[in-house]
Each structure stands twice: as C-alpha cells, then as structure tokens.
Amino acid sequence: MSSIPALVERVVLALAGLVALGETIDDEWTYVHDLETVWVARLRAVAAARAELPPDSGLEPALARLIDEVGRISDPHRAIDWLSTLPQATLVAIGEPAW
C-alpha cells in the first residue's frame, strides 16, 4: 500500500498535466501557475502531516479514479476549472477539510 505522500505526489503530477493544458490560454498563464503553486503547497502540507499514518483502504482507488478523470480532459478551460477542483476532491478523499 502506498503512503499518503506518495499518493499525493500522483495528484501533483496530474495537476502538472492540467497546468500544461490550461497555460495554453495566454491570458490565464499566471493564474494557472499560481493555482498550481498554492494547491500543491496545501496538498504537500497535508501529506507531510499524515506521512506516518496508513491511508484508508478507499483512498488509493479514489485518487486513481480522480487522476483518470483529469487525464481525459482535453479542453484547456475545463483544465483550469479542475486545477481548483482536483485538490478539493483529493482533500475530501484524504479526510481533510477541502480548503
């Protein structure tokens, strides 16, 4: 079973994919990267605080499903929406407040 930090890094990688898509909208380049910065920091802080705790059995499949969902996105506008949505859904799956 993967640790919570390892699982969260998979989400961070998925966020990078959304950034690559969202930053193709020139006017939103800064916003996209700022979103990534603040949410990755939040996710890593939560992961670090739970590094020694075993993840619930439902967490790994939940995050795999969410990562699969964002992997299907091809529209850059929807990618930007998911740059905010994926971290919130991830935090809910971990059992943390979503913000």
Add this chain to the structure above:
Amino acid sequence: MRFQDAAKDARTVVYAGVQADPLVRRAAALLADATPAQRVLARAVMNGETADADGWRLAFPSLFGAAAPPRGDPARDRAEGILEASLAVAGRGEQVRSQVRGAIVEALTEDLLGRRVPPSALRRERRILFDGVHAEIHPYDLTVEVAGAAEAYDCKWGARGISADVLHQLDDARGHAAAEGERLLPVLVVFDARRSCEVRLARQTARRAGTRLVTIETLDRLAGRRAEAAS
C-alpha cells in the same frame, strides 16, 4: 437608490428558460442542505468528463464508501441525489452545462438567502439605479431590498469568473449608495474554494474592500448559519 427589473432582452429571455429548468431547482435544493464534501462532489461531477456513477462513488469514499452512511440514511440519500442531479447537468452540451451551472449557483444562493430574509425582499435580475449615475447594463443576480440594509449579489460557478468588471460593478454600487446616504452590501458568491478565489483576486487591482466574498466553504453564512469543515 432604486431597484428596477432588468430589461427583457434576448439574453434574459433565453436565460430565464435556463433558470426555470426543473433540474436547476432540484440541484439547488439538494445543495442548500448539503455538507461541504457533498458540494465538492457536485463541483467535480458537474465539471467532469465521465458519466459513470459508480466511478464517482469510488472517488468520494467518505460519501459512498464502506464507512459512509448506508442507503436510506438522509445524508447518503442526499449524496446520491446530488450525484444523480450533477450527472444530469454534466450530460448537457458544453454551452448549456455552463449556463445551468451558473443558474444553479444563483438558485442555491436564493434558497439560502430565503432562510434569512423575507421572500418579499428577495428579488432576481434587478438593476440598481442612482441619481445622476449611468445605470449598469448587467443586472445583479439577486438583491435583498430592505431599507437601510440592502444587499446585491453576483454569483459565479468558479473563481475564474471573478473579473475586474464584476468587482468594479459591485464596488461602484456600494459607493454610489453611500453617496446617497444609503447602505448597500455587495456580495460575490463563488462556488469554488476561497483559496482559488484569493489567487484570482491577488492580481486584481479593482477596489473590493467593501465587497463580501462568500465561497463554497462559507455558503451557509448566506442563511445565517456557521460553516462546517468539509471532510
């Protein structure tokens, strides 16, 4: 300061049809009593690519997993209802989906405000007029029309909807009201996390100190209730 119905142009006629969609009213009613985690579920599914209900149940174990309330429990039934309604929204075409999502945020805001203010004071699609000031073209999504304690609401699905134009209109209304000796509280309601909204606002130079920001985690304050944690 006076309130006035918005002109019935083509946009308002089309959008009125969206607002009257029974799916909008059903989703808003479910979300008004939802937990924060259930609201995040709605945001994800309405933004989603896939229509596989079991896949979404897998993605939200706290709502549908082994430790979640069983079917028949009100909390579980609400989560299932939100999932069903959100999938119905996601099933609309991209442009319609976007309109429906916006209308749901407005209807949700109306539902929550309706728990705090009398129905006669709560209005949709109203303009606010001030003496000697050119009227804004765009109406406010909702207004609370109480003498001495008026409120004007602009509702957004996501943080990306926050723009300089929106902030200027809200702050200008507050300023014009103050110039007439009236009190008007402008409120921006965003169905997105405050963290994302703050990112969006950080690079805006428009005045917003007098505008209240209500985000997905603090929606219940519209009804006069305290927010809950979202896990």
